[in-house]
Amino acid sequence: MSTVPTGTAAGTVRAPTVLAGRGLSKRFGDLQVLTEVDFSVGAGEAVGIVGPNGAGKTTLLNVLSGSQRPSAGRIEFNDQDITGLRPELRCRRGIGRAFQVPKPFTGMTVLENVLVGASYGAGLGRQAAYRRCVEVLETCGLAGLANRRADSLGLLHRKRLELARSLATAPQVLLLDEIGGGLTDAEADELVATIKLVSEQGTSIVWIEHIVHVLIQVVDRLVCMDAGRVIADGPPGTVLSDAVVVDAYLGRAGS
Amino acid sequence: MSITAPTPPAAGHAWTISRSDRTTRAASAGLVVLGLLLFAVPFGFRTNVVQQLTSLFILLILAVMWNALAGYGGMVSVGQQAFIGFGAYTTIFLTQHGVTTYLAVALAPVASGVLAVALAPLVLRLRGGQFAVGTWVVAEALALLVALDKGLGGGTGASLRGLSGIEPDLRRAFTYWLTLAFMLSLLVAVVVLLRHRTGIALQAIRDDEDAAASLGVRTAPLKFGLYVLAGIGCGAAGALTLANSLFIQPQSIFGVQWTAYMLFMVLVGGLGTFEGPVIGAVLYFALQNQFAEQGAWYLIGLGAIAVAFALFLPRGLWSLASDRLNLRLLPVGYNLLHRTGRSAGSSAQAPDGGTSSRGESTS
Structure with a gap:
């Protein structure tokens, strides 16, 4: 910017x-x-x-x-x-926020977790939100785990997901x-x-x-x-x- | 207004997000055909089959509505019988005031929706256990109010009038069609909700309301909408129960046993899945038909099954299919696919999954 x-x-x-x-x-x-x-x-x-x-x-x-x-x-x-x-x-x-103790949406997949941020926080339409999710997942090294339920992730990946989700909201x-x-x-x-x-x-x-x-x-x-x-x-x-x-x-x- | 996305160094177009595949397309088409075929049942089957199926569909409506509340919105209500009873008694009230019986049955869910709108400011400020108890109290209060009303038959109950002119077989067929129509509409409503971005927002609220808010989800209007939808659905179930049995008593139609049925169906089938409550309803219906004569042992058996599921299969029967086979019947999920067509991180080929499942605690 x-x-x-x-x-x-x-x-x-x-x-x-x-x-x-x-x-x-x-x-x-x-x-x-x-x-x-x-x-x-x-x-x-x-x-x-x-x-x-x-x-x-x-x-x-x-x-x-x-x-x-x-x-x-x-x-x-x-x-x-x-x-x-x-x-x-x-x-x-x-204003994006990542919590100290990761708060993943445990009943949802990694992709769905990130999509919440892109759809609501960033207010993107469907296709734009998808693109944003793919970018953020790749940036955070989570693309390979995108379809896994968040409750199956270990600590490192939970931390990455916490970061990815807040990044998806396109924070300033x-x-x-x-x-x-x-x-x-x-x-x-x-x-x-x-x-x-x-x-x-x-x-x-x-x-x-x-x-x-x-x-x-x-x-x-x-x-x-x-x-x-x-x-x-x-x-x-x-x-x-x-x-x-x-x-x-x-x-x-x-x- | 926000800055552009951080572009990863090697951002390609290697990934696409897909919501449907061959299975969901085939299953969806199959379910639509099945739904339409069900309308023909009264032409080919005996009346008691029609009546039984009506009961099953009512249970299915209840399971789907309770799952929408608790499984998608995280609102564990113990008081949906308030709307079941209200729907039934609104039907009685309307027929007493000159409304045609089936029109009254169709209008009662609307009235239940209005009741939900009125109750929402009161109960939705409660969370967790408070919400559960609060909704139950509301249901008991409504039951008492109805029991005190002589015009509605008081504590002894009331009969649905205005149907004596219709031949019984035809009446049961009408009730069946109306129930089927309500069930299909509510199922479609839930699918539409899950197809929309609202679906992931609701699940986010269920899993962690604070985290959902921190990602830009306005939780209050979504919970409100879901609560009203469940009010309408349970009101329909109540009105249709009355149309199916023709007689109700406040103590049973407002009884907390309805919540026990809903809980059983949803937990056994699979909380927070679309398919789970449907399976749970069918299973519960079968158990009820087979073992209800056993009285106390039947109830003990139901309790034992519920406990066993809570302990050993907390995500219900459907989780067996969805986890092991990665099976999904309706296109309500999201699947990240590599250009090569392989799915990202589906159990077999998670590239680095499990390598870091160290302690869960943070500093």
């Missing part, structure tokens, strides 16, 4: 913001999960989110995708306020939640290659991942969260050497 400077270091011109959360807070009863989080992703930009367990990463993704409402704050997509928009309508506008922004979790290095590398391809073709990416060395192969910018707040935001190299980040996350994780 638009060419984007890779590595939006301070000083370079940022691409226009596609999706932004402003002052996002979320509380469950007494538990404050997000506290005035400001977050944005530009057109074609790939942003990684890291942070210890319970930092609020998944909640942030839920609030951005619409599966949870923020207690306070605003969400903007292409400069329009979408804070009150239901998840299915956000998806149709171009793709929200990924630990898509590499639980995979071997070789398996994770395959997924990274696919996501990198998607990113290079102009789709904005917001990606939560614990495996930092995987993440930095793709992302232009890294956001570190801790206890519901953003504690660092910048080029991966800068963020990873930040003393606060090391203390909050990397030090404890020991990687």
